[in-house]
Amino acid sequence: MNSSVRWIDWAIVVAYLVSIAGAGLIFMGRNKSASAYFKGGGNLPWWVVSFSLFMALSSPLSFLAVPALVYSTDMSYLPIFFGTAIVIPIAAKWFLPFFRNLNLTSAYEYLEVRFNLICRLFASAAFILFMVSLTAVVAYLPAVALSAVTGMNVNLAVTVVMLASIVYCATGGITALAWVDFVQSLLLFVSIAVILAVLVCGTDGGIAGCVAQGVEGGKFNAFDFSLTWSRPLFWVVLIGGTVAQFASYTSDQRVVQRYMTVKDVAAAKKLMYMQLGATFVSSTLVFLIGLALWTYYRSQPGGMPVIAKNDQILPVFIANELPVGVAGIALAAIAAATVSTLAANLNSTAAAFTTDFYRRLVNKGLKDERRELVCGKICTVAAGLLGGGFAIVLVNSDLASAYEQFQRYIGILTAGLASLFVMGIFMKRVNGFGAVCGLVANYVVTFGLDLAPWPGKPHLLLYGAFGLAVSLVVAMLASPLAKLTRRA
Numbered sequence: 001m002n003s004s005v006r007w008i009d010w011a012i013v014v015a016y017l018v019s020i021a022g023a024g025l026i027f028m029g030r031n032k033s034a035s036a037y038f039k040g041g042g043n044l045p046w047w048v049v050s051f052s053l054f055m056a057l058s059s060p061l062s063f064l065a066v067p068a069l070v071y072s073t074d075m076s077y078l079p080i081f082f083g084t085a086i087v088i089p090i091a092a093k094w095f096l097p098f099f100r101n102l103n104l105t106s107a108y109e110y111l112e113v114r115f116n117l118i119c120r121l122f123a124s125a126a127f128i129l130f131m132v133s134l135t136a137v138v139a140y141l142p143a144v145a146l147s148a149v150t151g152m153n154v155n156l157a158v159t160v161v162m163l164a165s166i167v168y169c170a171t172g173g174i175t176a177l178a179w180v181d182f183v184q185s186l187l188l189f190v191s192i193a194v195i196l197a198v199l200v201c202g203t204d205g206g207i208a209g210c211v212a213q214g215v216e217g218g219k220f221n222a223f224d225f226s227l228t229w230s231r232p233l234f235w236v237v238l239i240g241g242t243v244a245q246f247a248s249y250t251s252d253q254r255v256v257q258r259y260m261t262v263k264d265v266a267a268a269k270k271l272m273y274m275q276l277g278a279t280f281v282s283s284t285l286v287f288l289i290g291l292a293l294w295t296y297y298r299s300q301p302g303g304m305p306v307i308a309k310n311d312q313i314l315p316v317f318i319a320n321e322l323p324v325g326v327a328g329i330a331l332a333a334i335a336a337a338t339v340s341t342l343a344a345n346l347n348s349t350a351a352a353f354t355t356d357f358y359r360r361l362v363n364k365g366l367k368d369e370r371r372e373l374v375c376g377k378i379c380t381v382a383a384g385l386l387g388g389g390f391a392i393v394l395v396n397s398d399l400a401s402a403y404e405q406f407q408r409y410i411g412i413l414t415a416g417l418a419s420l421f422v423m424g425i426f427m428k429r430v431n432g433f434g435a436v437c438g439l440v441a442n443y444v445v446t447f448g449l450d451l452a453p454w455p456g457k458p459h460l461l462l463y464g465a466f467g468l469a470v471s472l473v474v475a476m477l478a479s480p481l482a483k484l485t486r487r488a
Contacts, residue, residue, distance in 0.1 A: 009319075010152065012328030013335055017164040020339050023172060023180050037173040037373055038105055038351040044178050044261045050271035052181035054278040055188075056254045056344030060337035062286045063188065064141045065406070068311045070219065070290025076232040078222040080241030080407075080461075081283040087242060088276050091249035092269045098425060099256050100265050106355035107256035107421075114424040116432035117360075122439060123417050124356035127253055128383075130413040131349040135342055135387025137406050139165075140394040141311060142338040154395050161335065162388035165342035170380040174261060177343050184336035185278070191333035192285045195314075198322065199292035204299040210288075213295040220291075229458045240461025243418070243468055244410045251417035253348040293317060345387070350379040411463030412450055416442035419471035427476065434479030442471035 069077060102110055108127070112120035143157035152160075168176065203209045214220055224233045249255055249272075259268045293313055318330045354376045363371070416439050423430040423438065430438075446467040449457060458466065 008324050009328030009331060012325065013331045014160075016332040016335055017160065017339070020164055020168050020180065020336070023168060023176055026172075026176070036175070037376055038257065038347070038354075039174060039260045041175075042260060043263050044175065046262045046267035046271040047274060048178050048182045049258050049261050050274035051185040051278065052178040052340070052344070053255065053258050053271060053275045054282075055181040055185050055337065055340035056258075057248060057275075058279055058282060060138065060141050060334055060341065062282060063192065063334060063337050064314055065311055066283075066286045067290035067293055067314050070287055071293045071313050074219050075222040075287055075291070076224070077237055078283075078287055079234050079237040080244070081279065082238055083240075083242035083245040084276060084279055087245040087249050088272050090246075092272050094425065095250045095421070096259055096268055096272065097265050099259050100268060103260065104256070105260070106352050107251060107253050108352065108356050110424065111420055111435075112360075115420070115435045119420060119432060119435050119439065120356060120360075122436075123251070123420055124352045126413055126417060127251075127352055128349050130409060131253075131345045131352075132383055132387050132390065133409045133413070134406065135345045135383065136390035136394055137409070138338060138341045138345070139388055139391035142334050143391065143395055155392055158388055158391045158395060161338055162342070162384055162391070164335075165339045165346065166381055166384035168339060169343035169346045169384070170377045172343075174257065174347055177340070177347060178258075178261065181340045181344075184333075184340050187329075188333045188337050189282070191330045192282065192289065194326070195318070195322075195330060196285060196289050196292060199289065199296045199317075202299060202321070203292060203295040209299070210292055210295045213298060214291045217294065219294060229462060230456055232459055232461060236459050236461055239465050240407070240411065240459070240463075243415060243465045244407070244461075247410065247414035247418035247464065247468075251414065251421050253352050254344050257348055257351055289314070342384070342387070346380045346383050349383040350376040353379045353383075408450065408460045408463070411460055411465075411467070412443075412446040415446060415464035415467040416471055419468050419475070422468075422472065423475050427472070429479060430475045431479045431482050433482035434475040434477075437478035438471040438473075438475030441474040442467040445470045 066077070099107065099110075104110060106124065108120045108124040111123055139158050139162055142161050143154050168180075172180070200207055200210055203213070205212065222234065225235065226233055229236055258271070262268050262271060296317070315331075315334075318327050322330060354372050358375045359372060419438060419442055420435060423435050446463045449463045449466065450460070
């Protein structure tokens with residue numbers, strides 16, 4: 001690709017990032033308090049928030065990492081999205097009304113009321129650690145894409161994306177995130193459709209050719225029911241995906257925070273089901289893009305391209321096969337997906353830290369909206385800088401698949417959070433002592449599985465499932481011990 005193409009596409013991406021940062025400044029005047037900054041006044045349109053939730057949870061990992069995974073292997077991870085359909089009706093019936101009635105800023109405030117301060121702070125700290133880790137993975141992917149299309153140094157690409165996200169999130173708050181996410185989701189869907197169409201048209205035999213070659217190459221392998229837990233087979237992916245989605249919709253601050261941005265429970269349920277529809281459409285398309293990338297390059301005279309990392313395959317296609325300008329728009333869509341996810345991570349991190357640590361430990365429970373707003377903005381910047389620094393480490397490491405790394409973080413860091421809310425809402429006999437014991441047991445199991453040099457150990461998707469199960473059992477067994485200790 002010649003330099004003029006690189007500069008035109010580079011200019012489109014940069015212009016888009018500048019406009020995103022500017023959008024935060026436009027909404028800045030609406031953030032007069034910490035409540036407005038984190039909850040948007042509780043009166044945002046549900047259909048806008050639904051796409052904001054979609055962007056927060058799925059992109060750009062779906063857009064870049066999933067096609068790379070299908071291209072290099074197969075569709076083994078497809079059942080992970082079935083877990084969303086299982087979890088959302090459960091969350092909408094029991095967890096959503098529960099959180100709405102409490103009217104919380106941080107999801108973890110409830111844990112102190114139900115159990116104790118240790119549970120609240122531990123859970124909030126685990127969520128913050130997860131968000132910083134996830135921020136790094138999310139920033140890593142578009143850096144690879146921008147570098148492939150524009151020739152920009154990959155470390156500089158991380159810096160540019162992170163700075164735009166920090167400015168946008170720190171100034172705009174949740175209201176800016178919701179409205180801009182809605183626009184960006186439309187751009188993302190259009191880009192996905194265009195890319196898939198170009199790939200299919202460039203494959204010998206079109207749609208039929210894609211299907212035939214995919215069957216021949218074993219790319220549709222998503223329903224292997226073999227009884228082994230060390231590979232991503234159907235039941236492994238389904239169980240792991242269900243637990244991961246359960247953790248997201250019951251204990252993730254990004255999700256709970258958006259429950260509070262609409263006017264009532266009915267609106268919150270609508271946004272959840274619309275987000276479910278958007279997730280299924282996008283998931284199907286990005287898996288098909290991975291298949292079509294493989295069939296497209298098999299149909300080309302030059303064959304498969306040489307890439308340094310699997311996650312570069314879609315950016316390489318965009319850089320070399322899409323027309324000038326169109327490539328820039330596609331990269332702008334990747335940037336849009338990235339900024340949306342990063343901003344959601346940073347805003348929810350700031351909400352958790354400000355509410356659970358600053359308000360609780362510094363202000364001693366007193367609400368000082370002006371100081372909390374300042375604290376939230378400072379925390380947003382700090383989380384962005386930490387995540388960006390970690391992203392640069394990932395960029396310069398030998399990371400085979402960002403998607404698998406993402407699933408690893410979910411299993412290790414979030415299952416324990418979900419277990420606390422299950423205990424609190426459904427297990428009335430579990431007390432604070434039992435909950436802490438269960439939480440510790442969860443992290444012993446998840447970190448132990450991750451670090452254990454055991455060749456036949458469970459696949460990383462199952463870490464969270466084992467951690468969740470052990471946590472609940474230990475909590476039930478340990479809770480009576482607290483009463484015995486008091487009697488003694």
